[in-house]
Amino acid sequence: MEVIGTRARKLPAPPHVVWRSLAVPDEPRARPWLAPALLADEVVPQVLEADEPRGLVWSTLWPHRPDDRILLETGAAPGGDTRLRFTHLTPHPLPPEATVGHLRRRVNHLLFADLRFSYGG
Template identity: 35%
Template sequence: MPEIASRSRTQPPPPRIVYEALTKPDRDPTRPWLILHNDEQRPSIPEAADPNLVVWTSIWLWRPDARIRFGIIGPPHGSTTLSWTLIVDELVPDGETIVRMRNESTNSSTRTCASRSVNSHPIKDPSSTPVERSPFRHRTP
């Protein structure tokens, strides 16, 4: 399966928090962060290795073969380097589609993993007003 895009970003929380947020996006119903748009679907997790790897199935209804592989690296109590790689089946999309998927993946992982506002992603429903959410609020056991 060809890798068609990838990015990395440092996140403040430790790897276990990032892993938990990626594998359990609904863990805190008072702080939803996985904001899906009309042309996106909730991913499932076909592969995971705690706390270093999470693979999501496609978020795109129109490209169900795509996968987003998240690599999670960092010390147990320090910040995390989160990388994502977009993987598709052998029929590699054209350049314009790759740019679209890369940008939507970046925005999806930003919605997922950064403390940035989800407003960086175009909103399909103008009546909805997203608020800034971070899935990485530290929890005390």
């Protein structure tokens, strides 16, 4: 598998809360954060593997890239927060650099802006 992008950042919520937000991103009892933020060419991913509370694997966000996977790893961070790492993987050769940049930015924005802001911080 080729790595399209990877990044780790801290989120202001405990690991079990972040894990649940990733496993059920638009849960009716919670503030929806993923579907409202998707672009026209993106879809809500399916959870392909789950290892609560350590991580999960999402299917692709992009129907035109059906074999891509997004590995999401959660762990404790100081102050009760969560350290979240995403790794976007593909079994194919890497796309052009402009496409790689777009895919990285989108996953980064969805997780470290839209998800982060859903926790109020």
